[in-house]
Amino acid sequence: MEENQGVWVFIEVNDGKIEGVSLELLGAGRKLADKLEVPLSGVMLGQGVMPLANEVIYAGADQVYVVDHPVLKDYRTESYMKGVCTLAEKYKPEIFLYGATPNGKDLASAVATDLSTGLTADTTMLDVDIEKRLLEASRPAFGGNIMATILCKKHRPQMATVRPKVMKALETDEGRKGVIIEEELELREEDMRTKVLKIVKDVTKKASLAEAHVIVAGGKGLGDIQGFQLIHELAEVIGASVGGTRDVVEAGWLKHEQQIGQTGETVTPKIYFAIGISGAIQHVEGMKNSELIIAINKDPNAPIFDVATYGIVGDALEIVPKLIKQFKELSKEKGGEMSYV
Amino acid sequence: MHIVVCVKQVPDTKIIKINPKTNTLDRRSAPAILNPYDAHAVQEAVKIRNKTGGSISVLSMGPPQAVSVIKKSVEIGADRGYLISDRAFAGADTLATSYALSKALEKISKDHPIDLVICGKHAIDGDTGQVGPGIARRLDIPPITNVIEVSKVNKEEKYVHIKRKQIDGYEVLQSQLPCLLTVEKEINDIEYAPLPNMINAARYEPVIWSVNDLEDVDKTQLGLKGSPTIVGKMFSPPKLEGGKRIEGDADAQVEQLMGILMERKDLLKLNAANS
Secondary structure, eight states, X not given: OTTOOOEEEEEOEETTEEOHHHHHHHHHHHHHHHHHTOOEEEEEEESSXXXXXXXXXXXXXXXXXXXXXXXXXXXXXXXXXXXXXXXXXXXXXXXXXEESSHHHHHHHHHHHHHHTOOEEEEEOEEEEETTTTEEEEEEEEGGGTEEEEEEEOSSSSEEEEEOTTSSOOOOOOTTOOOEEXXXXXXXXGGGOSXXXXXXXXXXXXXXXXXXOSEEEEEOGGGOSHHHHHXXXXXXXXXXXXXXXXXXXXXXXXXXXGGBBSTTSBOOOOSEEEEEXXXXXXXXXXXXXXXXXXXXXXXXXXXXXXXXXXEEEESOHHHHHHHHHHHHHHHHHHHTSOOBOO | OEEEEEEOEEEOTTTOEEETTXXXXXXXXXXXXXXXXXXXXXXXXXXXXXXXXXXXXXXXXXXXXXXXXXXXHHHHTOSEEEEEOOGGGTTOXXXXXXXXXXXHHHHHHHHSOOSEEEEESOOTXXXXXXXXXXXXXXXXXXXXXXXXXXXXXXXXXXXXXXXXXXXXXXXXXXXXXXXXXXXXXXXXXXXXXXXXXXXXXXXXXXEEEOGGGSSSOOGGGSTTTTOSEEEEEEEOOOOOOOOEEOOSSHHHHHHHHHHHHHHOTTTOBOOTTTO
């Protein structure tokens, strides 16, 4: 176990671009590596990914392991797992972080099984006990009502998947120097039992929530699906995206992909309207990093007010129509559409 | 086609209560249910079996009362069920759980070779999604996670086509059978159980295996002992700093809010076309 050294981050590449969460993890990984006084490495697999290696260094890594191979063109558990396990067995990292994306979670689960080590899912806080060299990976537990710190004492590497948008990426520094290590890997297409037939991008969906500048989100406090229409109306008049809580999605007022929170989307808009949302921790997990949070709720003790930049105690059914009216007048006055920087 | 669905009994986390003094879970407060994602996994197995023929087995690990989720699965349409239940399994994390389940799957496959394993995307009490891929690795079959559609099952040529949800869309994959799928909720709607299924389920007694009923088991890989991860501590989520309240009646509140938003033009840019 003592031979295991260094912090690794799996660098996820989609469509020739490094996923945001991988850059966030390089920021978080940098802090862990500095505390432990070990190098921070990125691990990047794919086809034609070599030109991205410098970006990994600019984002905080000391070195990047790159496996560039035609079989790795698209993500597949089998091929990526083989690549990552081979590298981990060869270089023996002590901490290994992955983004909690569909591919990151899929890969980490398979790798953990093959390396017979522990894996903590959907971490939202990371720290390290320097003396014991233990990763302290904390995550919401029991539906998000409580946080649990998970430790992996006797197995290495210590692995965790980390939720997108909860850690901060470092500022890109093009002056940073690092080492790029290209690894050869024997992979044969005919050994692969899975084939990617087609990749379909739905960019509108991604833009609608995860990258929205303004989000109007509603909860059960709006009473019924008619009341919830106010959310759509307000969003429409200010050109925002619509989201909601798990309750609202389960009641059928919104689609699954519009659920914000621990088991839905994590969002970081400039402005987040939380309307009729009490603020269960699992919802808060998904939106607390928004820049400006405005909460409207009848219950003065609702936990959402602990998170909100500005809180309005009041009846959403009364306040939101007034807000819509004001925005409509403003837009008429200015004679144009609203848009966001 | 022999499809095995792995299901879990979970506390309903929507209703669960935490003791604020001790930060521990009050399990009595939460009814035990079939993990909702697993219900969709069983429903998908029923859809596939109804097209291809064959049968569905359900496998669970848990205390004796977990037979109820197997009965529930029979109600949805599964043909038979197995529960592995033993103190040796207690306290298992995802690595140890996938080991125990894979041993049970190996035993099941001796009598009925398995063509397809289906799991829910994750359990709502653990939210990890790690057991499915773990089982697949142990059985050395391909795992395909986040499945939103099984569009083709070719049992003669032994392959499936599936749609897998991605960050910004989906992908269509072809996988050899056997393989393991973990399914999202949107894959199907849970149908009302027909009356004969309900009668079957009420009478159904699943096969229950203890650790000694399984073969070639390395007991050091089971339960707490076989779990590399442990819970170090539990704590309340850090309190975020709440901000200002906007006081007054509804009109005054709205007016103040509009004022605040107009001041934050760095965030909300109105009338960009003309400015």
